[in-house]
Amino acid sequence: MDKASDEVGEMDVADEFRVCPGCEYQRGFHVSFVKPAEKTDALRLVLICPGCGDRFDIGKSI
Ligand SMILES: [Zn+2]
Incomplete structure (x- = not known):
């Protein structure tokens, strides 16, 4: 398993942020x-x- 990236991209969320802009994974996030x-x-x-x-x-x- 690849090590998760340490870089954090900042995102503006409209109604919902569910699809990854990098790889287009569509089932949400950890x-x-x-x-x-x-x-x-x-x-x-x-x-x-x-x-x-x-x-x-x-x-x-939080
Ligand atoms: Zn992704």
Whole structure:
């Protein structure tokens, strides 16, 4: 299995972000929670494509 990419692309989400723009995988994404560099309790939500491993930041934190 390939190592997932460490690069994170930023995406604007219209109504739904389900299809990977890199490989066109259509069944949604895995999620990862990333601790940001700045001091905060919030975690950044990153989507990971199960098909190609590309990572996407949709600008949301939890
Ligand atoms: Zn993909």
